[in-house]
Amino acid sequence: MNTQNENSNKFFSRFLINYGQELVLLASIIILFVVVSQVNHRFLGGNNLNTIFAGNAYIGVAAIGMSILIITGNIDVSVGALIGVLATICGTLAVSGYPIWFAWTAPILVGIAVNSLVGIIVAYAGIPSIVVTLGMMSILRGGLISVTGGDWITDMPEGFFLAQQDFMGIRVPLLALIFFTILMFYIMSNTTWGRSLYAIGGNPEAARTSGIDLKKGVVIAFAVHGMFVGLSTILFATQLNIIQSTVPPNLELTVITASVIGGVSIMGGTGTVIGSSLATILFAAIGSSLIFIGVSAYWLRAIMGILILCTVLADMARRRRVVS
Amino acid sequence: MARFLMEKINQDVTLKIKNATKSFAGVTVLNNVSFDLYRGEVHSLLGENGAGKSTLIKILSGVHKPDQGKVILENKEFVFNSPKEAFKNGIATVYQELLVFPELTVAENIFLGHTPKTKIGLIDWKKIKADSRKILDSLDSHDLDVNARVGSLSVANRQRVEIAKALSQKTKVLIMDEPTAALADTDVKKLITVVKRLREQGVSILYVSHKMPEIFELSDKVSVLRDGNHVGTFNIKDVSEDLLVSKMVGRPVDKLYPISKGKFGKPILEVNNFTDGLRFKQVSFKLKRGEILGIAGVVGSGRSELAQSIFGINPSKGGSIKIDEKEVSIKKPKDARNLGIAYIPEDRGTQGLVKEMKISHNVSMANLDREANGILIIFKKEMQNAINAINKLGIRARNALQLVRQLSGGNQQKVVVAKWLQTEPRILIMDEPTRGIDVGAKSEIHQLMRNLADEGLAILMISSELPEVLGMSDRVLVMNNGTITKEFSKEHATPENVGAIMTQKVKETA
Numbered sequence: 001m002n003t004q005n006e007n008s009n010k011f012f013s014r015f016l017i018n019y020g021q022e023l024v025l026l027a028s029i030i031i032l033f034v035v036v037s038q039v040n041h042r043f044l045g046g047n048n049l050n051t052i053f054a055g056n057a058y059i060g061v062a063a064i065g066m067s068i069l070i071i072t073g074n075i076d077v078s079v080g081a082l083i084g085v086l087a088t089i090c091g092t093l094a095v096s097g098y099p100i101w102f103a104w105t106a107p108i109l110v111g112i113a114v115n116s117l118v119g120i121i122v123a124y125a126g127i128p129s130i131v132v133t134l135g136m137m138s139i140l141r142g143g144l145i146s147v148t149g150g151d152w153i154t155d156m157p158e159g160f161f162l163a164q165q166d167f168m169g170i171r172v173p174l175l176a177l178i179f180f181t182i183l184m185f186y187i188m189s190n191t192t193w194g195r196s197l198y199a200i201g202g203n204p205e206a207a208r209t210s211g212i213d214l215k216k217g218v219v220i221a222f223a224v225h226g227m228f229v230g231l232s233t234i235l236f237a238t239q240l241n242i243i244q245s246t247v248p249p250n251l252e253l254t255v256i257t258a259s260v261i262g263g264v265s266i267m268g269g270t271g272t273v274i275g276s277s278l279a280t281i282l283f284a285a286i287g288s289s290l291i292f293i294g295v296s297a298y299w300l301r302a303i304m305g306i307l308i309l310c311t312v313l314a315d316m317a318r319r320r321r322v323v324s
Numbered sequence: 325m326a327r328f329l330m331e332k333i334n335q336d337v338t339l340k341i342k343n344a345t346k347s348f349a350g351v352t353v354l355n356n357v358s359f360d361l362y363r364g365e366v367h368s369l370l371g372e373n374g375a376g377k378s379t380l381i382k383i384l385s386g387v388h389k390p391d392q393g394k395v396i397l398e399n400k401e402f403v404f405n406s407p408k409e410a411f412k413n414g415i416a417t418v419y420q421e422l423l424v425f426p427e428l429t430v431a432e433n434i435f436l437g438h439t440p441k442t443k444i445g446l447i448d449w450k451k452i453k454a455d456s457r458k459i460l461d462s463l464d465s466h467d468l469d470v471n472a473r474v475g476s477l478s479v480a481n482r483q484r485v486e487i488a489k490a491l492s493q494k495t496k497v498l499i500m501d502e503p504t505a506a507l508a509d510t511d512v513k514k515l516i517t518v519v520k521r522l523r524e525q526g527v528s529i530l531y532v533s534h535k536m537p538e539i540f541e542l543s544d545k546v547s548v549l550r551d552g553n554h555v556g557t558f559n560i561k562d563v564s565e566d567l568l569v570s571k572m573v574g575r576p577v578d579k580l581y582p583i584s585k586g587k588f589g590k591p592i593l594e595v596n597n598f599t600d601g602l603r604f605k606q607v608s609f610k611l612k613r614g615e616i617l618g619i620a621g622v623v624g625s626g627r628s629e630l631a632q633s634i635f636g637i638n639p640s641k642g643g644s645i646k647i648d649e650k651e652v653s654i655k656k657p658k659d660a661r662n663l664g665i666a667y668i669p670e671d672r673g674t675q676g677l678v679k680e681m682k683i684s685h686n687v688s689m690a691n692l693d694r695e696a697n698g699i700l701i702i703f704k705k706e707m708q709n710a711i712n713a714i715n716k717l718g719i720r721a722r723n724a725l726q727l728v729r730q731l732s733g734g735n736q737q738k739v740v741v742a743k744w745l746q747t748e749p750r751i752l753i754m755d756e757p758t759r760g761i762d763v764g765a766k767s768e769i770h771q772l773m774r775n776l777a778d779e780g781l782a783i784l785m786i787s788s789e790l791p792e793v794l795g796m797s798d799r800v801l802v803m804n805n806g807t808i809t810k811e812f813s814k815e816h817a818t819p820e821n822v823g824a825i826m827t828q829k830v831k832e833t834a
Contacts (some may be wrong), residue, residue, distance in 0.1 A: 191699045192692050199689060202678035209637060209667065209675045210690040210743070211658035269680045 021263025021271075021311070025278040029285055036289040043292045050171050052288040053281060054163065057173035058083075058235035059251075060280035063258035064184050065228030067276040070259050071188070072221045073201040073268030074122060074129035076115070079229055080251030081140035086111055086233035088144060091153035091243035094160050103160065104234050111230030112223050119222025123215040141247055148245035156241070163239035173235045180231070181277040188273060197221055201268030250301075257304055258283065261311050338363045338528040339384070339415070339497050344393035346379050354379045356393070357554040359547050361497060364526045366519060368539045368560075370572055371549035372762035373732040377532055380549070381499055384530070385417040386410030397496065408437065416490030417499040424482050424489075426475030431456040433474050434489045459488045463518050480511035487518065491527075498522060499530045504538060505760055508623040508788065510827065516542060534762060535789075536565050550574055573764050581795030582774035584814070588798070589613030591649075592782045593665075593751050595634065598643035603629035604806040607643070611751065616773065616783045618797030620790065620822050626806040627786045628670050631753050634784075635660045635667040647751070661690060666749035668740055670756045670786070672733075676740040679729035683721055684710035686728050686739050691746045713742035718768060734765025741772070752776065755786045770796060790819055790826075802826055 037044045062079055069076055086107035094103040118136055122129045165172045188194035199207040200217050208214050237243050262279040264271030287300045339361040346354040354376040361367050371377045382388040384395060386404030395402050397413060404410040407417070424433050434456045440448040456470040465484050468477075474485055483503060490498055500519070504512045519529060519542055533539055539546060540560060548555040548571045555571045593611040598604070604626035611617050621627045633640040636654040644651055647663055654660045660667070669675035677686055687710045688695060695705055710724035717738045721731055728739055737758070744752065757773065758766040773796065777783055787793045793800060800812040802825040810825045 190701055192696050192701060193699060195685065195689075195692060195701060198681065198685075199678050202680045203674070205675045206678050207689075209635075209657055209669060211656070211661050211693075212689075213656070213658075269678065 022275045040292040052284045054171035054173040056284035057177040058232045060177045060277045062232035062255045063276040064273045065225035066255050067259045067264045067273045069225045070264045071201045072197050076133045077252050078133040078137035081137045081247045083233050084247035085140050085144050087237040088245045090237045094156045107233040108230030111226040115222040115226025119219035123218040153243040161238045163235045184273045340396035342394040344390045353552050355552040359557050361528045365544040366529045366542045368531045368543040368546040375549040376552040414496035416495045418486045419501050424474045431470040434492050479506050497528045501532045582771050588615045594646040596644045601641035611782045615798045618793040618800045619786045620793045621803035625803045627803050664750035666744035666752050668754045672740050682725045684724040687742045734761035751782045753784045
């Protein structure tokens with residue numbers, strides 16, 4: 001009896017250590033819901049939650065790819081610019097009379113292609129990913145505005161607006177976020193491939209000595225990230241009836257922030273995609289709460305900043321404690 | 325009269341540690357430790373990893389505050405709030421991991437943090453350079469340029485910069501934490517001369533090292549710690565090495581190396597005219613089943629590069645490798661593993677382990693693709709393998725899910741060994757198999773190596789520690805300046821013979 005208790009205690013504390021950040025986020029979301037719904041009853045009512053989560057799900061999907069990349073010790077600061085470009089491609093194809101399935105597939109393929117190229121440059125030329133993707137960001141931003149002149153794309157055909165659809169009462173973007181989060185969590189923790197990415201991020205030299213192909217691993221991580229950028233784009237481009245041919249402001253920072261607050265260490269090697277998805281949901285909930293309790297939504301960015309600092313400080317404190 | 329005597333004695337004590345106690349998270353790591361450090365003596369601090377040496381050093385150098393107890397420096401009681409405060413009051417520390425700034429010059433590093441200023445408050449470069457020169461000369465480092473960028477220096481020279489930095493202020497106590505861990509033999513000799521000179525100047529030196537020969541050569545006194553307790557302080561003349569080791573470990577330790585049965589099988593690995601075109605050339609040797617072949621050589625002789633090329637980490641530029649008399653091509657570490665070669669790297673921190681990962685994940689890392697069901701990891705199997713390894717190698721850990729970075733050096737090294745034994749190798753290359761680990765773990769690893777060899781494994785061992793090479797090897801190759809200059813049978817491999825060949829050419833060119 002006693003030992004059984006001890007075992008379950010051990011299991012519980014192990015769970016706490018392994019998934020501490022995820023649990024903190026989950027608890028924060030629940031507390032937020034309870035508190036805000038007391039202040040304003042409409043918060044949980046009607047379709048409000050469905051709407052705010054669906055509207056932000058594309059950030060979460062992009063953050064899944066970003067988390068995988070950061071786990072390998074890399075980063076992509078061009079993700080916002082790429083989503084802008086891919087959305088324009090997606091919308092242009094749709095209004096130019098191509099089949100809708102083609103307009104939806106193109107962002108995924110182009111996303112994979114662009115990020116594979118970045119991955120190859122990072123892995124084989126040995127240039128840090130932050131530098132390569134900074135360059136890529138400028139190319140994409142500049143190219144997009146030059147080509148489109150900042151026009152809006154409208155009059156997409158019927159059936160194009162995937163993100164506006166419901167499935168069993170839940171909006172498609174939210175379903176997609178949940179599905180991909182669970183899928184990638186499983187793949188990252190249960191496959192040899194996922195494990196090798198953690199090893200590469202944790203200690204590249206040790207990973208290489210252990211027979212893991214570093215270059216291949218990094219290129220594939222970039223390609224998978226590219227796929228998620230493509231998927232994210234589809235949700236982004238099909239949620240409104242217009243597509244602005246510009247880059248959504250600060251999107252790359254929002255995506256990276258979601259990963260970091262989700263517990264993915266910027267040093268590489270630790271974290272889960274569940275964390276980054278929960279962080280996305282937390283942002284969406286905070287943003288909406290501010291409106292419901294009558295505070296300016298501009299505070300959202302400041303709050304995100306505070307959350308980043310708290311997360312990083314907590315991470316440092318945890319590491320230091322264990323070391324000594 | 326009696327009072328006068330007391331004062332006289334107190335004056336000779338530079339540093340007094342009284343009842344120092346410290347715990348972390350409820351675990352007492354230092355328990356009621358007291359001893360005195362006299363002016364102009366070298367006082368060695370001995371203990372296994374985890375005995376409390378590091379904590380004691382950190383209390384003296386101001387990194388940690390003791391929970392209880394006092395630090396008395398020249399009859400004044402101190403509680404240091406920061407390393408800087410300790411340094412200002414005359415306690416300087418040279419850490420195992422050097423803290424020099426690679427982009428700054430030698431002189432800048434020496435005076436970092438207490439830069440002399442001119443009358444109008446600008447940095448006094450003339451004085452910095454002149455004083456740096458003076459200090460370095462006093463350390464017999466006349467050839468070290470004060471304008472050189474520290475990043476371009478060898479480890480030994482960086483260490484001299486650290487010592488010079490410690491002496492750039494009026495230093496009364498110098499703490500040296502394993503200063504010879506990363507040094508070649510010739511550099512160790514120079515360092516010992518430097519330490520002796522400092523002693524003559526009246527500096528009190530607290531010297532931490534695992535290496536017995538230098539402790540006996542240098543020390544006046546030695547204090548032993550075990551599990552946070554002060555076991556005793558001895559005059560070095562009154563103790564033997566065996567006694568010290570038994571005090572450290574708490575039981576008598578079989579210091580002798582495990583005995584070889586001397587029965588070997590057919591050659592399994594044959595290296596012919598192997599070259600990487602840079603660090604080693606024309607290397608040829610044969611390794612038999614059941615044999616431990618030692619490679620002796622100073623740091624920089626090309627030993628590690630040879631091992632890394634055999635294992636496919638660095639490309640080779642010529643020559644051949646045969647395994648079981650068949651020529652093989654090894655282009656990457658995985659090729660080597662698939663041929664039954666395992667490689668325990670020289671530095672477990674950078675090449676051996678992912679420290680943020682669990683023990684079980686590290687143990688499975690090199691063999692995961694073979695243990696998996698397609699691409700799916702079989703957690704049950706992974707866990708069972710890790711538990712078996714923990715039991716077989718005696719890894720001291722809470723459980724298989726503990727993070728590797730929380731383990732002591734010796735246990736981390738055992739995790740690296742476990743990882744590679746998991747691949748069921750036939751040839752095991754070990755580069756510095758016991759570097760930086762305590763005597764207890766060391767003799768365990770030696771015993772393990774001999775057991776593995778007796779089971780038929782062929783072991784190629786590289787080591788900078790001559791006693792280890794001579795004690796463990798069935799045959800010794802000496803590597804010098806990138807080539808194998810001589811082979812010794814076990815009978816002829818004496819310290820004098822091997823040592824002479826190891827340093828031969830270096831002397832000629834120098």
